[in-house]
Amino acid sequence: MHEIAECEQRLQQEEGPVAGSTRRNFNEDELLPCHYFDYMYGTSTGGLISVMLARLRMTIPQCLEIYRRVGHELFGHRRNILPLATKYHHKPLEKAVQEIVAQYCKQHEECDGNDWHPWHPEVENLDASVSTVKTQHSSVANSATWSSTRSTSKPTERICQSICLTATHSGQIGEAYLLRSYSLRYSQETPAWTIKYNEGADKLKIWQVTRATSAAPFYFDMLVADVKNERMGFKDGGIRENNPSFAAYSEHGSMHGDDRDPGLLLSIGTGRPNTDNDGFAAVWPGPLGKVKLLQKWSEKFAVFKNVLIKYTEGEKQHANMRFIAKGEHRWYKRLNVDKGLHDLKLDNWEKGSWTNPQTGITEVVNGGKTLSTMEKATTEYLTRAHVESPGGHKEYQPPKIVLQQIAERLVRHRRLREATKADDLKRWQTHMGQWLTGELKPEDAMVSAASAR
Numbered sequence: 001m002h003e004i005a006e007c008e009q010r011l012q013q014e015e016g017p018v019a020g021s022t023r024r025n026f027n028e029d030e031l032l033p034c035h036y037f038d039y040m041y042g043t044s045t046g047g048l049i050s051v052m053l054a055r056l057r058m059t060i061p062q063c064l065e066i067y068r069r070v071g072h073e074l075f076g077h078r079r080n081i082l083p084l085a086t087k088y089h090h091k092p093l094e095k096a097v098q099e100i101v102a103q104y105c106k107q108h109e110e111c112d113g114n115d116w117h118p119w120h121p122e123v124e125n126l127d128a129s130v131s132t133v134k135t136q137h138s139s140v141a142n143s144a145t146w147s148s149t150r151s152t153s154k155p156t157e158r159i160c161q162s163i164c165l166t167a168t169h170s171g172q173i174g175e176a177y178l179l180r181s182y183s184l185r186y187s188q189e190t191p192a193w194t195i196k197y198n199e200g201a202d203k204l205k206i207w208q209v210t211r212a213t214s215a216a217p218f219y220f221d222m223l224v225a226d227v228k229n230e231r232m233g234f235k236d237g238g239i240r241e242n243n244p245s246f247a248a249y250s251e252h253g254s255m256h257g258d259d260r261d262p263g264l265l266l267s268i269g270t271g272r273p274n275t276d277n278d279g280f281a282a283v284w285p286g287p288l289g290k291v292k293l294l295q296k297w298s299e300k301f302a303v304f305k306n307v308l309i310k311y312t313e314g315e316k317q318h319a320n321m322r323f324i325a326k327g328e329h330r331w332y333k334r335l336n337v338d339k340g341l342h343d344l345k346l347d348n349w350e351k352g353s354w355t356n357p358q359t360g361i362t363e364v365v366n367g368g369k370t371l372s373t374m375e376k377a378t379t380e381y382l383t384r385a386h387v388e389s390p391g392g393h394k395e396y397q398p399p400k401i402v403l404q405q406i407a408e409r410l411v412r413h414r415r416l417r418e419a420t421k422a423d424d425l426k427r428w429q430t431h432m433g434q435w436l437t438g439e440l441k442p443e444d445a446m447v448s449a450a451s452a453r
Contacts, residue, residue: 001028001060003407004036011411018418029061032444034160035432036410037266039251041244044346046270047164047213048097051206054162055117055181056104057433057444061358070096071349071367093214097207106436106444117209118181118201119159158427163251164213165244166234177234178247179209184254191258194250202227243267243317245334249324261331264409267321269314269336271344271377272390315391328396333406335399338390340377344370 005028017024033040034057042050052058052066070093098113105111164179176197183201190196204212204225212223212234223234245267252262318334325332352369355362382403387395397405421428429435433444 001031001033003403004028004411005031007404007407007411011408011415018415020422021418030059032057032059036414037160039161039163039248041163041165041248041251042213043165043242043244044214046244046268047166048210050162050164051117051210052100052104054160055206056101057106057160058104062104064357066100068367068371070100071370094207094211097210101206106433108437113207114205117162117164117179117204117206118183119161121201121203158430159433160431163244163248164209165247166212168232168234176247178251179204179212179234184251186254189257190254194253195247196254197247197251200228243269243314245321245332246317249321261325263331263413264406265321265325265332266406267318267332267334267336269318269334271337271341272315272339319393322393328402333402335382335402335406336390337377337381338388340380341374344373 005026008026008031012024012026033053037054040050040054042048049063052063058066100113101115102111102113105113105115107115161181163181166177166179168177176195178197180201183199185199186194186196204227208223208225212225225232225234245265249262249265252260252265318336321332321334322328328334348370349367350369351366352364352372353362354365354368354371382399385398385400387398389395396402417428417431426435429440434441436444
């Protein structure tokens with residue numbers, strides 16, 4: 001949020017404060033991303049991030065602190081070394097998310113961590129009873145959830161929404177499935193080019209949704225829940241759509257038609273993969289992933305075929321979005337570290353030296369080496385001031401300039417929204433989190449700042 005804070009201050013000095021605004025200072029550690037975006041899509045770890053930033057309306061420092069705190073709890077205690085067994089217990093993840101929800105929930109004074117993911121769960125949805133099963137022994141019937149109602153339902157709450165991509169399991173194939181914090185129903189007017197995902201907002205709790213999108217094969221057991229009278233299994237959405245940018249674009253088209261492009265569609269990758277191999281060894285836990293015989297044998301099974309998708313689909317989807325948007329100089333932007341992260345596995349969490357950005361103190365901590373590697377690679381990428389051609393796609397501008405362009409577009413959009421708040425004051429107050437409890441409260445940015453001190 002550093003560039004956004006700088007842009008806010010610059011525009012305030014050059015153009016003056018927004019009429020009626022009492023805000024004069026913009027602290028990057030207190031700014032909320034949910035005040036700049038309307039929807040946040042994510043899969044796997046990105047799904048957890050989208051929930052924290054959008055549904056729980058957290059700051060960036062709060063999310064980083066959670067990532068560091070939870071990392072060791074999840075990946076510091078391996079339970080199994082067998083090639084086909086899940087490596088980690090799912091309970092620590094569930095408990096961690098429940099604690100996060102309880103700590104950062106802004107809807108209830110005393111939250112037990114079991115908040116629903118939809119802002120307003122649909123009445124017709126039944127409570128979901130949940131269990132977990134071993135992926136390799138699962139045989140769970142499922143189908144996409146469709147409604148007989150054919151009217152388009154745009155989100156009634158003008159508030160930042162989170163959408164987690166998951167894959168539903170039928171024993172044979174994986175289907176992309178969206179877990180929304182709002183309800184959406186397609187209509188006859190929905191553009192034909194859009195993907196018709198499942199409809200509605202499934203009544204699942206926040207910890208269930210994050211478990212569903214993070215259930216990576218071989219790492220965590222699949223989540224199974226009774227949703228709308230159907231037994232459904234949920235796996236890491238990266239199996240089917242590792243890059244959710246087109247899902248976001250398609251959903252935007254479903255709600256707004258062909259006449260409106262997004263104000264900004266920002267795609268953030270997890271780092272370019274190593275193209276020297278097919279990605280299989282990075283997925284299969286342990287040294288057996290490099291055995292040629294096992295590679296050929298495993299490819300006969302659908303689960304392995306699906307896992308391989310995620311290592312190529314991300315960049316292909318980026319190329320597809322560049323084509324749709326006619327480049328990256330208008331409403332579509334992507335940031336994706338191109339060097340230094342390709343050898344990091346999903347559960348990499350190595351002890352080592354790490355410098356705390358808040359205190360400046362350097363010490364040896366669990367996960368320190370991993371954190372330092374990620375921070376170094378990310379900083380070098382975001383400060384790069386020259387153009388390169390990662391993956392054969394020449395950059396429109398170097399990352400440093402792209403970051404500044406993104407910040408200005410977001411800030412100008414926020415200022416325009418605030419300047420027109422008198423047209424619909426309740427809508428503005430809702431967007432700013434003032435009606436989260438059902439009663440008019442101060443902006444949640446102020447609440448977050450107070451709790452951070």
